[in-house]
Amino acid sequence: xxHRELDDMLGTKWRKPRFVPNPYLRWTLxxxxxxxxxxxxxxxxxxxxxVYEGLDRGAQFVLAFTKPDFVSRAGDIWSxxxxxxxxxxxxxxxxxxxxxxIGLGAARNIAPMPIYLICRGIVAISRxxxxxxxxxxxxxxxxxxxxxxxxxxxxxxxxFLSKLLAEDIESMDKVQAxxxxxxxxRWMQWINYGVQPQVMPRLVGLSMYRIDINFRESAILGLVxxxxxxxxxxxxxxxxxxxxxxxxxxxxIGIVMALxxxxxxxxxxxx
Amino acid sequence: MLRLKKLVKxxxxxxxxxxxxxxxVPKGQVLALIGPSGAGKSTxxxxxxxxxxxxxGEILLDDVDLSKLGSGALxxxxxxxxxxxxxxxxxxxxxxxxxxxxxxxxxxxxWRSFLRKYPQSDVDEAFRLLDRVGLLHMADKRADELSxxxxxxxxxxxxxxxxxxxxxxxxxxxxxxxxxxxQIMRLITELCQERGLAAIINIHDVALAQMFxxxxxxxxxxEIVYDGLPTGLTPDKxxxxxxEEDWEATIExxxxxxxxxxxx
Amino acid sequence: xxxxxxxxxxxxxRRTTGESLIxxxxxxxxxxxxxxxxxxxxxATTWFFVWDAPRIADDIWSRATxxxxxxxxxxxxxxxxxxxxxxxxxxxxxxxxxxxSFLAARNTTPSALFIRPIALLIIVSTRSINSLIxxxxxxxxxxxxxxxxxxxxAIRSIGFCAKLxxxxxxxxxxxxxxxxxxxxxxxxxxxxYGIVPQIMPAFAGIAVFRWDxxIRESTVLGLVxxxxxxxxxxxxLNVLAWPQVSLILLVILAAVVISEWVSAKVRGAIx
Numbered sequence: 001x002x003h004r005e006l007d008d009m010l011g012t013k014w015r016k017p018r019f020v021p022n023p024y025l026r027w028t029l030x031x032x033x034x035x036x037x038x039x040x041x042x043x044x045x046x047x048x049x050x051v052y053e054g055l056d057r058g059a060q061f062v063l064a065f066t067k068p069d070f071v072s073r074a075g076d077i078w079s080x081x082x083x084x085x086x087x088x089x090x091x092x093x094x095x096x097x098x099x100x101x102i103g104l105g106a107a108r109n110i111a112p113m114p115i116y117l118i119c120r121g122i123v124a125i126s127r128x129x130x131x132x133x134x135x136x137x138x139x140x141x142x143x144x145x146x147x148x149x150x151x152x153x154x155x156x157x158x159x160f161l162s163k164l165l166a167e168d169i170e171s172m173d174k175v176q177a178x179x180x181x182x183x184x185x186r187w188m189q190w191i192n193y194g195v196q197p198q199v200m201p202r203l204v205g206l207s208m209y210r211i212d213i214n215f216r217e218s219a220i221l222g223l224v225x226x227x228x229x230x231x232x233x234x235x236x237x238x239x240x241x242x243x244x245x246x247x248x249x250x251x252x253i254g255i256v257m258a259l260x261x262x263x264x265x266x267x268x269x270x271x
Numbered sequence: 272m273l274r275l276k277k278l279v280k281x282x283x284x285x286x287x288x289x290x291x292x293x294x295x296v297p298k299g300q301v302l303a304l305i306g307p308s309g310a311g312k313s314t315x316x317x318x319x320x321x322x323x324x325x326x327x328g329e330i331l332l333d334d335v336d337l338s339k340l341g342s343g344a345l346x347x348x349x350x351x352x353x354x355x356x357x358x359x360x361x362x363x364x365x366x367x368x369x370x371x372x373x374x375x376x377x378x379x380x381x382w383r384s385f386l387r388k389y390p391q392s393d394v395d396e397a398f399r400l401l402d403r404v405g406l407l408h409m410a411d412k413r414a415d416e417l418s419x420x421x422x423x424x425x426x427x428x429x430x431x432x433x434x435x436x437x438x439x440x441x442x443x444x445x446x447x448x449x450x451x452x453x454q455i456m457r458l459i460t461e462l463c464q465e466r467g468l469a470a471i472i473n474i475h476d477v478a479l480a481q482m483f484x485x486x487x488x489x490x491x492x493x494e495i496v497y498d499g500l501p502t503g504l505t506p507d508k509x510x511x512x513x514x515e516e517d518w519e520a521t522i523e524x525x526x527x528x529x530x531x532x533x534x535x
Numbered sequence: 536x537x538x539x540x541x542x543x544x545x546x547x548x549r550r551t552t553g554e555s556l557i558x559x560x561x562x563x564x565x566x567x568x569x570x571x572x573x574x575x576x577x578x579a580t581t582w583f584f585v586w587d588a589p590r591i592a593d594d595i596w597s598r599a600t601x602x603x604x605x606x607x608x609x610x611x612x613x614x615x616x617x618x619x620x621x622x623x624x625x626x627x628x629x630x631x632x633x634x635x636s637f638l639a640a641r642n643t644t645p646s647a648l649f650i651r652p653i654a655l656l657i658i659v660s661t662r663s664i665n666s667l668i669x670x671x672x673x674x675x676x677x678x679x680x681x682x683x684x685x686x687x688x689a690i691r692s693i694g695f696c697a698k699l700x701x702x703x704x705x706x707x708x709x710x711x712x713x714x715x716x717x718x719x720x721x722x723x724x725x726x727x728y729g730i731v732p733q734i735m736p737a738f739a740g741i742a743v744f745r746w747d748x749x750i751r752e753s754t755v756l757g758l759v760x761x762x763x764x765x766x767x768x769x770x771x772l773n774v775l776a777w778p779q780v781s782l783i784l785l786v787i788l789a790a791v792v793i794s795e796w797v798s799a800k801v802r803g804a805i806x
Binding site: 036037040041043044045046047050051054055057058061082083086087089090093128129130132133136137140141142143145146147150216217219220223224227230233234237238240245249252253256257260 | 565568569572573575576577579580581584585588591592595615616619622623659660663664665667668671672674675676677678680681682685751752754755758759768772784787788791792
């Protein structure tokens with residue numbers, strides 16, 4: 001804004017400067033966005049009569065939460081839940097163990113170029129493919145059962161943890177690591193003394209978070225036959241057994257909350 | 272105009288920040304509140320406009336007891352008291368103009384303020400104030416683009432556009448360099464004079480206080496231990512307020528700096 | 536700490552004997568748990584299929600390549616639906632997440648004793664349950680279709696967005712709020728001037744971040760019948776039309792990469 005004298009400005013209107021200064025661009029964006037919303041809404045094709053009918057069932061479902069039925073399918077719920085937990089534990093252990101070397105390799109400041117590219121490639125593939133799609137492919141290859149689920153979760157864990165671990169290593173304090181290197185340490189010693197202490201708290205925190213995610217994901221792998229509680233849940237919905245479904249959902253929420261609480265304690269301790 | 276009677280503030284932790292403060296500020300008087308960190312200076316200022324709830328006692332602004340007001344009446348009373356903060360406390364992601372106009376929030380309704388449709392008289396007053404502090408050309412800059420001294424000037428405009436009777440000033444210079452500190456103190460005292468405003472300036476720099484204000488109040492452990500002219504602050508008095516230290520240098524420095532200022 | 540007196544000299548060790556025992560024992564239990572989990576997975580697996588896996592994988596690969604390129608003409612509408620599910624779901628979620636987050640943040644909640652726990656419960660329960668499960672549930676209630684997908688994505692995102700947003704609200708600079716309060720502003724004005732400008736960047740970042748995640752999630756919602764490109768995937772899988780499956784996977788991969796690129800660009804522009 002040019003320097004204007006006070007007298008010129010007195011009596012003139014004041015407006016907040018616009019977020020998009022160019023008026024044509026601003027209007028194009030606004031109109032375009034509204035047009036998109038209308039077009040999107042038109043193509044959704046909501047069957048309101050069906051929705052209205054469904055409200056009853058919705059109310060039933062909400063009511064089911066007040067009297068969840070843990071008993072009548074207790075056997076299915078128990079075995080499904082146990083399978084979910086087993087998959088979560090095994091996949092988290094294997095996934096974390098594999099993601100540490102890959103994370104080291106994917107950190108530009110400690111890995112040589114060829115290794116860096118390979119590790120980043122693995123991370124990119126793992127992140128781009130969704131759990132459920134990987135699970136479909138693995139079920140097709142290995143057959144139904146928890147092995148496919150276990151492999152899916154391990155694979156997803158690698159992408160998630162390696163990327164974040166690598167980013168953490170890349171942003172670490174260089175001086176500390178240099179000091180260890182200056183003492184004449186070998187590469188492994190350097191990692192052990194210069195890098196590990198810096199990234200350990202965050203690695204533990206992220207691992208806990210990933211265990212939490214793995215459990216949540218294990219609940220849906222059953223939908224495509226990869227083991228876990230998802231199959232039981234799907235059956236419950238198919239049979240409109242909302243009280244059983246509510247019981248399963250409550251169990252999932254409960255376990256996730258317990259895991260979050262536990263990870264909060266552990267993270268506070270390692271920091 | 273402002274009278275504090277037996278003002279007490281005890282925090283939940285049991286710390287007694289203010290122990291029965293009695294203070295009388297007549298119309299148009301600027302006074303400096305000095306004292307060591309933790310003496311209760313900041314608490315006292317915040318008790319007056321009830322950003323901190325006082326435990327007991329009365330705060331009389333033109334014979335209205337602020338400590339007994341309900342939330343609506345308190346908002347009306349807050350309009351009468353402009354506040355200037357240590358770290359400027361500008362809303363950093365709003366423009367300078369929006370920050371200044373936010374001083375009128377107590378006068379305009381929610382939707383008007385939300386849509387930024389302030390009355391033209393408010394807008395004109397904002398322009399005048401910005402011109403007075405030399406920041407008119409910055410009106411549409413975002414507050415976080417400004418330097419410390421400029422931000423404090425905007426903070427002063429925000430307090431003044433409320434059209435207050437009283438300014439509550441909390442460590443206005445603590446985050447500024449010495450030169451800017453003087454400029455800001457001079458600006459505040461000048462503006463108070465122009466508009467006949469009373470002000471309580473909470474400041475830890477004794478020399479700066481002595482330079483600009485006619486009355487100094489010393490606070491120690493929540494009690495008033497000095498109330499008088501700046502020239503009455505002898506080394507003994509300073510020792511009483513702050514504790515043992517060699518005060519000669521501080522007092523001499525005041526004179527030196529006055530000369531430098533005069534020479535400029 | 537542990538400097539032991541032994542043989543008349545000092546000996547430094549990293550841990551005392553007791554500490555090492557506890558650590559050793561901890562590792563033992565960890566390994567035992569993993570072995571038990573692995574055994575359960577192994578029992579539930581038909582190992583014959585696993586040994587046969589390389590041949591099957593090779594078989595699938597040869598069937599799936601080359602992708603059936605001309606099938607892409609039929610994917611236009613499903614892709615449009617997928618984008619709509621993600622975008623509309625995100626918008627609805629943001630509208631609902633804002634009030635929830637203000638009720639959940641310690642410094643803005645009207646009542647820390649009654650309302651805050653309810654807001655936190657909404658956040659935890661919507662966050663713990665995967666959008667596929669929400670979709671299953673909604674399909675049981677309001678029937679299959681894009682609308683169920685939109686609502687599933689919206690519900691799943693409420694908790695995620697509200698959690699990040701309320702953390703941002705708790706981290707604001709309180710002195711700016713104080714300054715606005717001191718002018719005599721009302722409660723709503725304090726919110727509009729003191730709090731909202733401070734959380735705006737976080738809000739925009741969260742919105743784009745969640746939109747990116749929602750694009751990924753909405754690509755698979757069709758597997759359970761909630762519209763989008765997942766429906767085509769599911770249909771192709773059911774008839775073992777592998778060339779179509781591989782094309783759809785490529786399209787999903789492209790969508791994921793593009794949405795990640797867009798969200799990175801937008802976030803960069805905001806911050």
